Amino acid sequence: MxxxxxxxxxxxxxxxxxxxxxxxxxxxxxxxxxxxxxxxxxxxxxxxxxxxxxxxxxxxxxxxxxxxxxxxxxxxxxxxxxxxxxxxxxxAPAAAAxxxxxxxxxxxxxxxxxxxxxxxIDSADLQDALDAGQDLVVVDGRSSESYAAGHIPGAVSIPHRSISQDSLAGLSRAPLYVTYCDGIGCNASTKTAIKLATAGFRVKELIGGLDWWKRDGHPVEGHAAADHTHHAACGC
Known part of the structure; x- marks a missing residue:
């Protein structure tokens, strides 16, 4: 060449x-x-x-x-x-149009x-991005009670029901925001992503939420972090 x-x-x-x-x-x-x-x-x-x-x-x-x-x-x-x-x-040209x-x-x-x-984004890529120090913010879109019980380390709690232009006013628009909720049976991460994207933020949604994050062996913080018992109530 x-x-x-x-x-x-x-x-x-x-x-x-x-x-x-x-x-x-x-x-x-x-x-x-x-x-x-x-x-x-x-x-x-x-x-x-x-x-x-x-x-x-x-x-x-x-x-x-x-x-x-x-x-x-x-x-x-x-x-x-x-x-x-x-x-x-x-x-080489295609054999037939x-x-x-x-x-x-x-x-x-x-x-x-x-x-x-x-x-x-999946849990493995999110962990890689966090380990590499990439400019991103992990957002827990569930209730504050669910966040306190267990959440991804370093994640910020922004319940999707509380999101407004005023509540987002102090957030930087530079990072990538990764939203999550309980898992595939919960849509709080999608609702959070929609509201953030509507406000002009760059957003990705974590596939499988907290359930798949824990399934893949990644750490969790919170007063019930070690409790893997299934609860019927959704954290949305």
């Missing part, structure tokens, strides 16, 4: 990373071996960057299934961008999965 192509590839990768992270990224001094998570990308954001790159390049994901291996370093992203963006004329309905269905499917990654 020529120097000019290298520069083009790095510029494109830089654009994708800046869009995903919402801030400028200077890749010039970074070696290809730089892990993506040191730049602030968790696995969900990394997959979002990958899908965007492949979409821009018009890649047939069925034909190039090997391209769906999640990159872990800058060099991995450069290789993918160089493969699909730097020399599109070298890609798809019908008009096929690309539309494909686009809708990609949009669906991208939306899931953009708006949801």
């Amino acid at each position: 020529s120097t000019a192509v290298n520069d083009t590839v790095k510029d494109k990768v830089g654009e994708y990373l800046e869009t995903a992270l919402g801030k400028p990224v200077d890749l010039a001094p970074l070696p290809d071996s730089t892990p993506l998570n040191t730049l602030g990308l968790d696995s969900l954001l990394t997959i979002s960057v990958l899908v965007t790159l492949l979409e821009d390049a018009g890649v047939d994901l069925g034909e190039h299934a090997d391209s769906l291996v999640t990159p872990s370093t800058l060099g991995d992203l450069y290789a993918l961008a160089g493969r699909f963006l730097a020399a599109p004329q070298e890609q 798809p019908s008009a309905a096929e690309p539309r269905e494909h686009d809708e499917q990609l949009a669906h999965y991208q939306a899931k990654l953009a708006y949801e």
Whole structure:
């Protein structure tokens, strides 16, 4: 790959990373071996960057299934961008032109999965983000009583029923806010996410809530944190 192509590839990768992270990224001094998570990308954001790159390049994901291996370093992203963006004329033409309905269905499917990654996070990725010191705030949207009984360490209690413009006035808009509630049988996290998003905050919802957080072995704080007995009453 020529120097000019290298520069083009790095510029494109830089654009994708800046869009995903919402801030400028200077890749010039970074070696290809730089892990993506040191730049602030968790696995969900990394997959979002990958899908965007492949979409821009018009890649047939069925034909190039090997391209769906999640990159872990800058060099991995450069290789993918160089493969699909730097020399599109070298890609083999499709055997037959798809019908008009096929690309539309494909686009809708990609949009669906991208939306899931953009708006949801699982407990493993949340723990990774917390360990990496990423700028995020975990929000417990349940009642204050449920929060006191047990909550994710460091989470703030913002019961969704109490949310208003006044109650949100003191919150910074810089962090990503991750909302959660009891689990799949509770929708307080969704209601909290809607209210925060309506007020202009960046929000993701924790898949499975506190139930799956505990199931995956992550710690809980509160006066009943060690009590795993199921209670019928929802903390919403």
